[in-house]
Amino acid sequence: MSHTTPMTRIYVFKRYERFWHWSQAVLVILMLVTGFEIHGSYHNLGFERAVRLHTLSAWTLLALWAFTIFWQFTTGEWRQYIPTASKLVAMARYYMFGIFVGAPHPYHKTALKKHNPLQRLAYLVLLALVSPIIWGSGLLYLFYAYWGGLGLDRWLSLEQVATVHTAGAFMMLVFVIAHVYLTTTGHTVFAHIKAMITGWDEVEEDLRATPEKTH
Amino acid sequence: MRHRAIHALFALAVLMAGTAGASGKASTADHSKFEALAGPFDSGPAVTRACLKCHTEASHQIMQTRHWTWDYANPATGQRLGKKTMVNAFCIGDQSNEPFCQSCHIGYGWKDKHFDFSDANKVDCLACHNTGEYTKPFGFAGNPVTVRSEYPPGSGKFVEPIDLAKIAQAVGPTRRDNCGACHYNGGGGDGVKHGDLDSSLNTATHELDVHMDKDGLNFSCSDCHVSDQHAVAGSRIAMTAADPHPALLRGEKSERNPAACQACHGDKPHKENLLAAERLNAHTDTLACQTCHIPAFARGGVSTKMAWDWSQAGQLSAEGKPFQKKDEHGHVIYDSKKGAFVHGQNVTPAYQWFDGRVTYTLQDDTIDPTTRVPINVFHGAPGAPDARIWPVKVFHGRQPYDTERKTLLVPNVAVPGDTSFWYNFDWPKALAAGADATGAPFSGKYDFVDTQMLWPITHMVAPKEKAVACHECHADGGRLAGIEGVYIPGRDRSPWLDRLGWLAALAALLGVSLHAIARILTHLRKED
Numbered sequence: 001m002s003h004t005t006p007m008t009r010i011y012v013f014k015r016y017e018r019f020w021h022w023s024q025a026v027l028v029i030l031m032l033v034t035g036f037e038i039h040g041s042y043h044n045l046g047f048e049r050a051v052r053l054h055t056l057s058a059w060t061l062l063a064l065w066a067f068t069i070f071w072q073f074t075t076g077e078w079r080q081y082i083p084t085a086s087k088l089v090a091m092a093r094y095y096m097f098g099i100f101v102g103a104p105h106p107y108h109k110t111a112l113k114k115h116n117p118l119q120r121l122a123y124l125v126l127l128a129l130v131s132p133i134i135w136g137s138g139l140l141y142l143f144y145a146y147w148g149g150l151g152l153d154r155w156l157s158l159e160q161v162a163t164v165h166t167a168g169a170f171m172m173l174v175f176v177i178a179h180v181y182l183t184t185t186g187h188t189v190f191a192h193i194k195a196m197i198t199g200w201d202e203v204e205e206d207l208r209a210t211p212e213k214t215h
Numbered sequence: 216m217r218h219r220a221i222h223a224l225f226a227l228a229v230l231m232a233g234t235a236g237a238s239g240k241a242s243t244a245d246h247s248k249f250e251a252l253a254g255p256f257d258s259g260p261a262v263t264r265a266c267l268k269c270h271t272e273a274s275h276q277i278m279q280t281r282h283w284t285w286d287y288a289n290p291a292t293g294q295r296l297g298k299k300t301m302v303n304a305f306c307i308g309d310q311s312n313e314p315f316c317q318s319c320h321i322g323y324g325w326k327d328k329h330f331d332f333s334d335a336n337k338v339d340c341l342a343c344h345n346t347g348e349y350t351k352p353f354g355f356a357g358n359p360v361t362v363r364s365e366y367p368p369g370s371g372k373f374v375e376p377i378d379l380a381k382i383a384q385a386v387g388p389t390r391r392d393n394c395g396a397c398h399y400n401g402g403g404g405d406g407v408k409h410g411d412l413d414s415s416l417n418t419a420t421h422e423l424d425v426h427m428d429k430d431g432l433n434f435s436c437s438d439c440h441v442s443d444q445h446a447v448a449g450s451r452i453a454m455t456a457a458d459p460h461p462a463l464l465r466g467e468k469s470e471r472n473p474a475a476c477q478a479c480h481g482d483k484p485h486k487e488n489l490l491a492a493e494r495l496n497a498h499t500d501t502l503a504c505q506t507c508h509i510p511a512f513a514r515g516g517v518s519t520k521m522a523w524d525w526s527q528a529g530q531l532s533a534e535g536k537p538f539q540k541k542d543e544h545g546h547v548i549y550d551s552k553k554g555a556f557v558h559g560q561n562v563t564p565a566y567q568w569f570d571g572r573v574t575y576t577l578q579d580d581t582i583d584p585t586t587r588v589p590i591n592v593f594h595g596a597p598g599a600p601d602a603r604i605w606p607v608k609v610f611h612g613r614q615p616y617d618t619e620r621k622t623l624l625v626p627n628v629a630v631p632g633d634t635s636f637w638y639n640f641d642w643p644k645a646l647a648a649g650a651d652a653t654g655a656p657f658s659g660k661y662d663f664v665d666t667q668m669l670w671p672i673t674h675m676v677a678p679k680e681k682a683v684a685c686h687e688c689h690a691d692g693g694r695l696a697g698i699e700g701v702y703i704p705g706r707d708r709s710p711w712l713d714r715l716g717w718l719a720a721l722a723a724l725l726g727v728s729l730h731a732i733a734r735i736l737t738h739l740r741k742e743d
Binding site: 101148162167169 | 490491492493494496497500684685686689690691702704705706707708709712713715716717719720723724726727730731733734737741
């Protein structure tokens with residue numbers, strides 16, 4: 001939050017990436033809302049509509065992911081998610097202490113390295129742990145009618161699958177809460193959100209000239 | 216040319232409309248032209264003799280069936296069942312009351328245990344094949360009345376005779392009102408017993424029953440309860456609770472029950488959006504079709520009895536006369552002859568697992584009078600592959616039992632005479648006479664015990680738009696609230712996971728809130 005450093009704009013989030021992010025955000029929130037209604041936590045749309053919307057959102061998100069995986073590989077953007085230990089502790093320390101005293105952000109965003117090490121770790125956990133839990137259990141749940149034909153009913157019960165799915169949903173809920181809050185920790189409260197909408201972020205100029213080496 | 220085509224179409228439409236009502240098929244015989252049926256007939260057996268001249272095997276065929284014997288050995292349980300000896304929670308039992316109850320026997324003259332079950336002429340063809348105006352009044356042991364008769368004797372009330380020749384000349388395939396004459400009126404009146412069978416089905420709307428809809432499919436009972444050699448498919452004491460098979464093809468050789476929904480619809484009948492991944496069809500592994508498709512019974516404007524308390528019977532007016540009390544809808548809620556009643560319309564069924572096996576508490580079975588005695592039990596383990604969750608009518612009775620022998624008792628009620636409860640209101644005499652007729656010992660000591668009787672709900676299939684909605688079961692306290700053996704999303708969840716999950720979400724919210732507050736406070740301090 002140093003006001004003295006001159007700022008410059010860089011193009012961080014490409015058009016497809018922004019489309020992916022926001023449609024995924026809408027779908028995830030929709031699935032949380034409908035999912036917890038199916039779970040019986042509250043009554044809002046009605047069970048049947050909640051199920052229909054939840055299922056439709058799931059299929060839509062699957063389709064979105066099919067495109068996104070393609071996009072990640074063709075653009076090489078998948079490298080943005082390779083985790084790094086470098087500055088991980090510094091990032092944690094920043095969120096715990098530095099942020100309150102106006103210490104400089106320990107990580108400097110570039111178009112090639114748009115995620116800080118904590119972000120990378122969080123997204124990795126999301127991709128490698130939470131997603132498989134949700135999608136594995138969710139698809140089993142969705143295709144319950146086919147369990148008998150596949151012989152799965154000998155190994156699985158709907159209760160187990162539903163319980164795992166719910167556990168995944170709670171993890172996603174915690175992620176969404178933290179994720180939404182952390183969007184406010186840019187150089188201004190709405191800077192990150194603005195970047196995700198327009199694609200352009202403001203970074204400190206001098207550091208852009210000497211991109212930092214992580215490895 | 217065009218005119219001719221229009222005329223042909225019109226003729227076809229008239230033909231179709233004319234044949235719709237009964238079974239949809241016109242006969243190749245006009246029975247009014249048969250010499251054998253010219254009459255006059257002075258008795259039922261005289262008509263049967265005429266029928267058997269052409270339909271040579273008909274009596275022998277039907278004499279093999281329960282419609283004739285009222286007797287049945289359940290192969291699944293070994294129990295000796297059948298209306299002849301079974302005890303129910305309504306009018307309790309047949310024995311000692313035959314002259315009255317046998318109005319609903321498809322025979323003539325079964326007035327006591329000496330009835331000749333081998334006499335082919337005693338088969339009542341008209342009971343099932345008349346097309347109107349045929350009656351078998353109470354008290355005549357299943358005989359139609361051909362001579363003006365006083366009943367009860369000495370009462371000054373007369374039963375008018377009917378013209379059997381006219382009725383015989385108009386016979387046809389079974390119609391709803393034929394079956395309904397008995398199956399609607401079990402328990403002593405329209406809709407009393409079953410709850411899903413009453414006279415409203417004779418002129419059913421689409422709303423009441425999609426198959427019997429008078430302006431639509433207009434099914435007769437026999438369209439589903441297909442008969443072969445007079446043996447009619449379908450039974451409430453040996454039911455097809457699950458039939459996990461595709462629909463039968465016409466002509467397909469099969470031992471399956473043609474009256475089961477799946478015989479026509481198959482067990483995966485829902486056509487769903489591909490994305491729904493057969494969600495509704497997956498339900499058929501746990502639910503009977505009826506569970507969703509019959510949201511309530513007694514929907515046709517005829518009420519059904521939900522409870523019957525015999526212990527209150529016998530109260531007399533100040534003049535010593537029996538009386539009736541009615542509720543605001545005109546339903547009898549008290550009758551000195553029978554006791555007190557509870558009626559129901561548009562009743563939401565109860566639900567339970569059921570694999571088709573039914574056992575009954577019979578007259579010689581020992582009961583436990585300290586609890587509600589089950590007159591029948593529908594078996595089926597929760598979640599068992601051969602069981603489904605079924606809708607049932609739960610009927611509550613309160614009826615006489617032998618306090619020493621701990622057995623249910625059959626009273627003599629309906630036949631005019633000294634021992635008959637409806638005529639002298641004397642329980643000890645009525646119970647002794649009933650016990651005598653059933654051959655069961657009676658200690659002479661009696662009281663009344665709470666009983667329960669279950670009825671499967673399987674008729675009055677609603678239009679699909681009116682099927683039970685998802686949320687009626689997928690919710691806390693829904694229709695399937697007490698049903699075990701199945702995980703129902705919306706009803707079932709892991710409480711510890713919920714606690715942990717919401718705690719984690721709350722902790723996250725609290726964490727970011729505190730973080731935000733700390734940021735704001737430190738920011739303000741710097742501004743200062």
